[in-house]
Amino acid sequence: MIIRFLRSMMGQNGADNPPDVAAETEYQGYTITAMPARDPGGWRIRGRITTEVDGTPRATEFVRADVYGSQEVAAEMTITKAQRLIDEQGLRLFGGSH
Template structure:
């Protein structure tokens, strides 16, 4: 795969889009954290969905970091730790 086709896959959502599996939600300070590590080759990228609220008032933030972790379980642990820190730092401002 060439560089251009790889970039095209990232932006088009085509067959080359990374594989992402969601885990069970965790509650933290009124926020819901759903770890969703992205498989990239033999590693996993730190990623999650952070949400708050119900119905029409529900807000979501896609949390994706550059960290690549060799093990899926370790990636989930690091993702939860980083999302909690992110929530502690920004609170509701993470949705702006």
């Protein structure tokens, strides 16, 4: 259900192909979704962080320059980077001064 909501929030419809989800985990009240992107050199870190702010679902996506040889390693590193973003920025990831 949340995936459907996020797609509609980003203007995607059911006919669009969503990014391939390689891994998903919960961390400190946030959902981290790892979606490594195919890159000529391997797999690029790419993910989504979602949570609720004042009862409203919120999401932000991120891409990093880091490229790894396998999708699995890129997914693990995506989760690590997302955890760091959450630790450093918390709700500021979603705008505002929370």
